[in-house]
Amino acid sequence: MISFILNEKLVSTSNNPGMSLLDFIRYEANLPGAKIGCREGDCGACTVLIGEINDGIMAYRSVTSCLFPLINAHGKHVVTIEGINLNNKLTPVQQAIADNAATQCGFCTPGFVMSFTGFCISSKEPSTQKAIEAVAGNICRCTGYKSIERAAKDIAKAVQNKDLNDPINWLIQHGFLPKYFTEIPERLKQIQPQTISEKKPDKIIAGGTDLMVQQPDSIYRQKIESAFNINLPHEIIISNCTCTISGATTVNDLLKNDKLLSRFPELDNYLMLVSSEPIRNMATIAGNLINASPIGDLSVMLLALNAQLTIINGDKTRQIPLNKLFTGYKQLAIEHEELIQLITFELPKSNATFNFEKVSKRKHLDIASVNTAMLIEIDNGIITKFRLSAGGVAPFPLYLEKTSKYIAGKHLDKGTIAKAFELIDEEISPISDIRGTAEYKRLLLKQLFKAHLQKVVGDEFYKLI
């Protein structure tokens, strides 16, 4: 049995754990507000909010319900647009969209309303920019977005004075949410945790953003278990110079971890290039590694950071460097039963520069044509440490070992860079596909390498090339 609160109502269902939450909402619960645009997390029409108690506080995040497996809804508060509608009155979010004529055919609108509402609940420093970031996963084919931006501005203004200590009550009082939200935390506590079955599952699912896209039908049929139920501790530990995250950490868990961000300059900017708010709210780091996509953004970042993986299988534990995980196209040095429990990497030192570059057709919510990360440490003009990784240029996320080894120990000068370009060309083997021709990817990686240099030496970088 999977039990959760759907809007105001407690539901318990014996539907397949791998069913998408969207199908459940629309066709089992007959709530047609969430729309189907793509079933791949790429349009946002199906956006709903997921509420749960984190550290004693009720927190909500937006997700694309098309990719959210029912199993992950257990014990949560699922909010669809029907669940935020008030009687005879629009919420300030709805009113802002109406006032700014930010809806035309209206098919995308419930998704926008939910993403904006999620922003109202969870934002700590509400600004127009943050409101816009919250709807970055919502595609509207009609409006041209300017009216939606105007609505975002009104919405950000409306929550300027939100009480950060008790946002939910403040939002209820100001007509953003219906009253029943106050009772949710108590009601959620009544739901018993799911029992983990003794029988080995066919498949472990985490955020589902890969599996629900690639194989929704087999996930629906198979016996699945949720990584969130078994793969904990769910935390980010920062010691002096290392960071350890659990495999089940989501991208937004990183993005919202102030301690990590303060130790890792610009990490937030890099992570903002990964998918969209609702996808980042679901997608886990381990999922990104195991999915083994040749252009996985986290994989590429973590390769440059020389991440080490702690892999568990029942009671057995082993460690491998991330660099050794990828062995071929979608081939991994990990067994079916093994799980990534922890990912550990050294935080960039004060004399280090870490840079991540990604170019895709569309800057946001798109898969890279080429992405690359670089970690460099310079001491007295000598490069003491250098690691370069890249995606989209090999069958798997690539650590450019030769190039990295060559550069380490050298001066940062024209000769070094010229040789590095040669080595890059040797090390990579891009293919032509939907993300670009091989020729383009070769040129692009070299351009992005220049962008890395720009990060290190500033606008004078072209003197090195």
Place this chain on the structure above:
Amino acid sequence: MKNIDTVGHVTGKSVYLDDIPTIAGTLHAAVVGSEFAHAKIINININEAAKIEGVVKIILHSDIPGENQIGGIIEDEMLLAEHEVHYQGQPIAVVVAESERIARRAAHMVKVTYEELAPVTNPREAKEKSLLLIPPRTFSMGNIDEAWRKCKHIVNGTVEIGGQEHLYIETQGAYAYPMEGGYIRVHSSTQGPTAVQKTISKVLGVPMHLIEVDVVRLGGGFGGKEDQASGFAAMAALATHITGKPVKLVLPRHDDMRITGKRHPYSADFKIGLSDDLKILAYEATLYQNGGAAADLSPAILERTLFHSTGSYFIPNTRVTAYSCKTNLPPNTAFRGFGGPQGMFVIESAIAKAAEHIGVDAIDIQKANLLKENDEFQYGQRAENVNAHKCIELASNKFNLVNLKKSIENYNKNNKYSKSGLAIMPLCFGISFTNTAMNQARALVHIYQDGSVSVSTGAIEMGQGVNTKLAQITALMLGISIQRVKVHSTNTTRVANTSPTAASTGADLNGHAVRIATSALKKRLISVAAQELGCSEDELNIENETITLNGKITHLSWQNLIKKAHLKRIALTENGHYATPIIYFDKTKEKGHPFAYHVYGTGIITVTVDCLRGTYCIDDVYIVHDFGNSINSIIDLGQVEGAVVQGIGWVTMEELAFDKKGKLLSNSLSTYKVPDIFFAPKTIECIALPTEGPNLAILRSKAIGEPPFMYGIAAFFAIQNAIKSFNPKHRFKFDSPLTPEKVLMQLYSKDETDITK
């Protein structure tokens, strides 16, 4: 006034096709599409699929009781393939099952054996092989052969224009259910309910009066549901006809992208000749339209390309020939602009190339050749109430074009790896269906005894706000509050023989029909009032829900008047019929007066290109648009903003990718990118050109749906200009869409420059 659907939309209560509560026992359908772009069908084996529990019926062409034919303009398209398939995804069978999941699973298990044939995907290759959907057409004016001799500058070039996926967020779908006596009611996500009705009637072999089509609204259409909705509705109706059960067919996104046609890619050659003072004296072009595997609307789209092939310019000597080429892609179809954008893209490319050759700014050529009053279009019509110059002048002044250009120059001087560019797109777009017969519409208006009013027309609401405009027109004509007016679903039993809602004409045609119906009702009501008040009819009017006598309020209210009229047995229902006057076109001469009027405007777009990474952003869009006397400026502004971003998408990131065998590679939202909120221009500023508006526009409010799309073309040329300021040896390349890949390659192209290393 805001869209009347606003509250429904923001609360998620608006009903779209898939939200209609289903009747118990509803079955679900899935389409089996061809794996190959061109192949013979050797065998279709449904045995395995039919065994799956829950599968009710697998429908093949042999199950079709009527004609296996859905072609609209030309009868060249089967509903279900018989012996040969002509594009990847072409429907071969329809699986009907108890659930969508089962239907889809069974669809995968239908085994089709093929004998692969060589596909043709390039329109030029198709033309070489004489694979044409219709005979070629040529528009011409003056004496082109003579004219070349007078030209100081003559420039040739080629152009490649990509297609565009509609990506309406609601996919195609239909829900059919049986009523009594063989009558079938169909809800369809279509822009053309009559086309759906006709198609179903033909496929089932039953008269049209046994098929009812109803449409509440669409989650976007953009032309993609003008003709292409019919096939899917016919499949659902066919399944209902065969099983006797309600059947729903909603396409999964991948199927929608794979099966349905898109905006036409075009390939073109041009030759343009100019005088010393930059007057275009001669223009010749050959256009190759990639029509796909069946005619669909391609002939009409080809025609509109020809109509717009000289853009906003007067060119005394022209010859433009267009080929509608048959290829092994899904039948390409209507998309906002309907071939107009491609025609304009080619002439703008020719102007850009000429400017590059002569060493002037393209804007100078554009300005020197804009249409003037009474200029003759290539197709014989004379330009009236021309606003081309007014728009560009107002735009230049209001947005300070001189300063804009200067600040871009400065920016480019001061930045090594970031360059800005600017381009202008003047617009002239003809309004009317170019097929004269389609320029007709009807409206059915009821006034109920309580004074409330119900309006039905042939217009389809798909976000463009037509229902709001129709309600406004009704309220205005009758002198009542808009609260009394309800615009109903579009239904073939209430309004018959409708034209699709397309060509930007929805509000004009249906609005005029509403105007005619409501004026007749008003006339009758005034006559009742005159009897009541004992005065003459011409002294009376209805304003603010009361009857006024020479402008003064009387005691007679709207509600009372209606009561009285009903007691007097006066008809409170009226059917308005409108047919656009004046227009005609003689295809044997390719001359006539095809358009009721033209819409003008000027768009200016500035961009910034990251010359290290090849990425770019659209900075500012400045528009002066000729709305006429807009009846709803909020809705019209929304149409401008939406259309221009779609236009920018078309020439920048929206890239359809097919492999050599005609298989669509960009078959999902993760591989086909459309603008998102971050890609939207930083500003879109649009000001209205103050004009009166033409009589033939409803209440002098000009058609708005398509024209602003074409402003987006400026983004392409703005990026080209930015590339050129980084790479001075770059020669303009007219290869749209201009993706970041193409930008990077052009920034560093080796044959023209040495910056590469």
